[in-house]
Amino acid sequence: MKIAIDAMGGDNAPKAVVEGCIDTANEYDIEIFLIGNEKEVEKYLNGVNPTKGKIHIVHADEVITGEDTPVQAIKQKKNSSMVVGLKMVKDGECDAFLSAGNTGAFLAGALLKVGRIKGIDRPALAPLLPTEKGVCMLIDAGANMDCKPKNLLQFAIMGAIYMEKVEGILSPRVGLLNVGTEEGKGNDLTKQSYELLKNSSLNFVGNVxxxxxxxxxxxxxxxxxxxxxxxxxNTEGLASTIFSLLKEELMKSTKSKFGALLLKDSFKSFKKRFDYKEYGGAPFLGIDGIMIKAHGSSDSRAIKNAIRQAKLLYDNGCIDRIAMDLKDTGVNDVEQ
Structure with a gap:
């Protein structure tokens, strides 16, 4: 597998990105193309490639920042690390692209430079959330502010394929986010989407x-x-607040501090389940190529896990499976 990585994207780039790539290349059979300022990238490689030629540097002298307007940046900064990486996937030089940079530019660039899977109207951002039973894919998490019922059906199909292929869940349970569990709840979008999902071949469990x-x-x-x-x-903010309040309470007395010491490993395990670094990034499903959006604050561990996530998508043929299932289900015949 060959993966293009935006070395300049994210709050901790390029250091964290390069370090994450080194860790990954030493562990997995992946060829990595680090795209960015050659001198900056080489500085963190320490002039030595310890990965037996698995890491290559592709020079790009422009960077898309968080302040840039997404579409404008993609069109004007043609030699940016993000645009160059996306083009490498489009041209077949790489199998996947990963970036911790500007989310809006990433989404716009993937659409403009790589394009959608045939049959997909709206690609969707799909992070994983921790649950009591494992993980749940949230789709869409911000790529499409306004949707049609048909879009939500396509999201459901893509999400179910990912959870089956990558997470190993047979017949994944699909739920529709709503203000109540009853069938008639919600607005026009959720009511019409409910009917489409109920009449599909998916394992639809109703409103959630x-x-x-x-x-x-x-x-x-x-x-x-x-x-x-x-x-x-809300999930990110609530988790952060809970950990802060818990720490505050545990530090109030000697007795509570002692209890915290005894439960140290349990607290670490609990916190790990809510740590975005463990999940790596969110796949942008529906693009005709593997796209992984890593968190803007990603450290080397998060980058490594994001690359691992891309490899799982590649190894399990998720892109081809999505295209095949869309064709078989006839979802494109839906007019809503």
Whole structure:
């Protein structure tokens, strides 16, 4: 497998990106193309390639920053690390692209430079959320603010394929994010989407309220990008607050400090389940190539896990399977 990586994307680039790539290349059979300022990248490789030629540097003298306007940046910064990497996938030089950079530019660039899988109207961002039963895919988490019922059906199909192929879940349970569990709940979008999902071949378990996500009510949670992004940001904020409040309480007395010491390993394990670094990144499903969006604050461990995630998508042929299933289900005949 060959993967193109935006060496300049993210708060800790290029150091964390390069270090994550070195760790990955030493462990997996992957050929990595680090794209960015050659001198900066070489500095963190220490002038020595310890990975037996598995890491290559592709020079790009422009960088898309968080302040750049997404579409404008993609069109104007043609020699940026992000655009060069996307083009390598489009041209067949690499099998996947990964970036921790500007999310809007990443999504726009993937659409403009790589293109969609035939039959997909709207690609979707699909992070994994921790639950009592494992993980749940949230799709869409912010790529599409406004959606049609047909889009949500396509999201569900893509999410189910990922969870089956990558997470090994047979017949993944698909839920529709809603304000209640009853069939008639919600707005026009959720009501019409409910009917499409119910009449599909998917293992649809009905409406799922936000409070039930983390109890493991479903394996794939479908929604429009606006609602999904609210869920994602709320999850990140709540988890951070819970850990901060817990730490504050545990530090209040000698007795609680002693108890915390005894439970140290359990607390670490609990915190790890909510750590985005463990999940690597969110796949941008529906693009005709493997696209992984890593968190902007990714460290080397997060980058390594994001590359591992891309490899799982590649090894399990998820892109081809999505295209095949869309054709077989006749979802493109749906007019909604």
């Amino acid at each position: 309220e936000a409070r039930d996500i983390f109890s493991g009510a479903c394996d794939v949670l479908v929604c429009d990008g606006f609602a999904g992004n609210v869920v994602l940001k």
